[in-house]
Amino acid sequence: MAEKPSPSPLAGFVAELDLHVRARYPLLYLSTWEEQRLDEILARLAESHGKDLVTWSITRGLRGHAAHGGPIEGPKDPAQALTAVAALVNPSLVVFKDFHPYLGDPTVVRALRELSQQLKSGYTTLILVSPVVNIPTELEKDVVVLDVPLPSTHDLGVLLRDIVRVVREGKRATVELTSDTVEPLLKAALGLTLCEAENAFAKAIAQDQKLAPDDVSVILDEKRQVIRKSGLLEFCSGDESLATVGGLENLKTWLRRRANAFGDKARAFGLPAPKGLLLLGVQGCGKSLTAKAIAAAWQLPLLRLDMGRIFSGLVGSSEENMRRATRVAESVAPAVLWVDELEKGLAGIGGSADSDAGVSARVFGSFLTWLQEKTAPVFVVATANKIDSLPPELLRKGRFDEIFFIDLPSDSERRQIFAIQLARYKREPQRFDLATLSKLAADFSGAEIEQAIVAALFSAYADGVDLAESHLREALGETLPLAVTMKEDIDRLREWARTRTRAASGE
Ligand SMILES: Nc1ncnc2c1ncn2[C@@H]1O[C@H](COP(=O)(O)OP(=O)(O)OP(=O)(O)O)[C@@H](O)[C@H]1O
Ligand SMILES: [Mg+2]
Numbered sequence: 001m002a003e004k005p006s007p008s009p010l011a012g013f014v015a016e017l018d019l020h021v022r023a024r025y026p027l028l029y030l031s032t033w034e035e036q037r038l039d040e041i042l043a044r045l046a047e048s049h050g051k052d053l054v055t056w057s058i059t060r061g062l063r064g065h066a067a068h069g070g071p072i073e074g075p076k077d078p079a080q081a082l083t084a085v086a087a088l089v090n091p092s093l094v095v096f097k098d099f100h101p102y103l104g105d106p107t108v109v110r111a112l113r114e115l116s117q118q119l120k121s122g123y124t125t126l127i128l129v130s131p132v133v134n135i136p137t138e139l140e141k142d143v144v145v146l147d148v149p150l151p152s153t154h155d156l157g158v159l160l161r162d163i164v165r166v167v168r169e170g171k172r173a174t175v176e177l178t179s180d181t182v183e184p185l186l187k188a189a190l191g192l193t194l195c196e197a198e199n200a201f202a203k204a205i206a207q208d209q210k211l212a213p214d215d216v217s218v219i220l221d222e223k224r225q226v227i228r229k230s231g232l233l234e235f236c237s238g239d240e241s242l243a244t245v246g247g248l249e250n251l252k253t254w255l256r257r258r259a260n261a262f263g264d265k266a267r268a269f270g271l272p273a274p275k276g277l278l279l280l281g282v283q284g285c286g287k288s289l290t291a292k293a294i295a296a297a298w299q300l301p302l303l304r305l306d307m308g309r310i311f312s313g314l315v316g317s318s319e320e321n322m323r324r325a326t327r328v329a330e331s332v333a334p335a336v337l338w339v340d341e342l343e344k345g346l347a348g349i350g351g352s353a354d355s356d357a358g359v360s361a362r363v364f365g366s367f368l369t370w371l372q373e374k375t376a377p378v379f380v381v382a383t384a385n386k387i388d389s390l391p392p393e394l395l396r397k398g399r400f401d402e403i404f405f406i407d408l409p410s411d412s413e414r415r416q417i418f419a420i421q422l423a424r425y426k427r428e429p430q431r432f433d434l435a436t437l438s439k440l441a442a443d444f445s446g447a448e449i450e451q452a453i454v455a456a457l458f459s460a461y462a463d464g465v466d467l468a469e470s471h472l473r474e475a476l477g478e479t480l481p482l483a484v485t486m487k488e489d490i491d492r493l494r495e496w497a498r499t500r501t502r503a504a505s506g507e
Pocket of ligand 2: 287288289340383
């Protein structure tokens with residue numbers, strides 16, 4: 001079961017950790033769900049630096065073993081435990097597990113600051129390990145946060161090899177994997193913690209007493225669960241394709257040109273992986289539709305990032321949420337990350353008295369940095385229909401590959417949209433005079449055309465007849481398009497977009 005050892009993010013993390021310890025950073029914060037995996041790493045690190053390893057948890061208090069001396073024992077109480085750390089004689093790595101609940105206590109925070117000052121002149125490093133990163137403002141300048149990477153395919157391969165060995169020895173199940181078929185299985189498990197991956201593999205075996213190539217679907221299901229539980233990202237699936245998007249020829253050409261840009265072949269050719277698109281435009285003209293169609297056209301999984309959730313405060317801090325979301329997206333890569341209604345996340349930025357402004361600006365800043373620096377092939381499709389809240393740095397080169405403006409559909413585009421939508425509602429477009437319908441729908445958005453068709457279907461159904469052109473004419477006549485009621489807004493949007501964006505529609 002040999003697979004190529006990929007450059008391990010874990011090795012990078014261990015090196016970074018080592019560097020920080022050597023450089024005598026007093027206070028490190030490691031964010032991970034995988035305490036066990038980290039325990040081994042920290043034990044090795046302590047040994048290689050010749051330091052004592054001391055750990056603290058609320059249930060066990062301070063424990064350790066001094067190299068020249070006996071066992072170390074200290075208090076469970078968080079503030080007292082910190083005082084005990086200050087009194088340690090030997091250079092140590094001190095690991096505090098799940099300390100985040102106590103960071104709400106001013107006494108503890110103060111004790112940490114003082115300890116951090118003191119440790120700067122010594123050889124002891126305090127390491128906080130927790131799945132939640134929530135750092136009080138007072139400590140922000142003292143703490144360095146490091147993300148523990150999720151297992152790589154190599155790590156997962158080691159795990160799977162162990163599982164296969166146990167299964168074979170116990171003869172409780174058969175393993176039908178070759179070195180070729182194991183790779184997709186490991187790729188599917190990327191993004192899971194070791195513990196989650198173990199459960200996923202176990203489940204795949206338990207279902208039919210064998211581990212076979214088709215178990216990829218079981219693993220992917222598990223991963224969907226995990227992503228759903230995180231509450232920030234949503235796996236979307238749909239039957240959209242570029243063919244279900246009417247018009248927008250420039251945009252579609254751009255996309256078609258990049259259809260195969262995510263494979264190894266494209267890398268070998270020297271192409272950079274596409275970074276992402278910003279789709280700006282009038283409401284109901286197909287921004288969300290296009291985002292879904294891109295994933296389908298490129299056959300990549302589609303993850304929807306809910307900006308509202310990031311800031312909801314229901315799950316974790318906003319900053320931590322954003323980091324987690326981007327990490328999970330990277331673990332699923334290559335993938336399309338759809339950030340719908342980006343402006344929702346930007347509300348508050350630039351707002352002066354708003355106490356949330358600082359948080360939104362920071363979260364947004366980290367999102368921008370990620371956009372610019374990400375190396376994993378995650379194609380970001382961000383959509384927005386308000387320009388007022390878009391900060392200029394978003395539009396700077398290097399963030400997105402391109403910014404497209406999606407305007408109200410032109411006459412020929414409306415004809416296409418009628419054809420697409422009629423077919424979608426099980427009617428033959430050829431039976432209708434699309435040119436006339438399109439004229440009647442001047443200034444309509446795609447969404448309004450769809451709604452008119454639905455309204456027409458309802459009245460036909462109520463009349464007990466099939467859909468006729470008269471129903472459509474009537475429904476179109478009854479609609480007052482948004483373009484009329486919001487004319488000024490749309491004009492302003494167009495004017496703004498003229499110099500800053502590319503038109504999604506062809507001439
Ligand atoms: N160009 C189009 N081609 C085909 N259908 C379209 C098009 N534009 C809009 N529609 C129809 O209208 C629906 C709504 O469009 P969509 O959700 O993509 O709009 P949006 O631009 O994301 O609007 P909002 O700014 O309100 O989010 C689509 O699901 C689709 O049925
Ligand atoms: Mg939308």
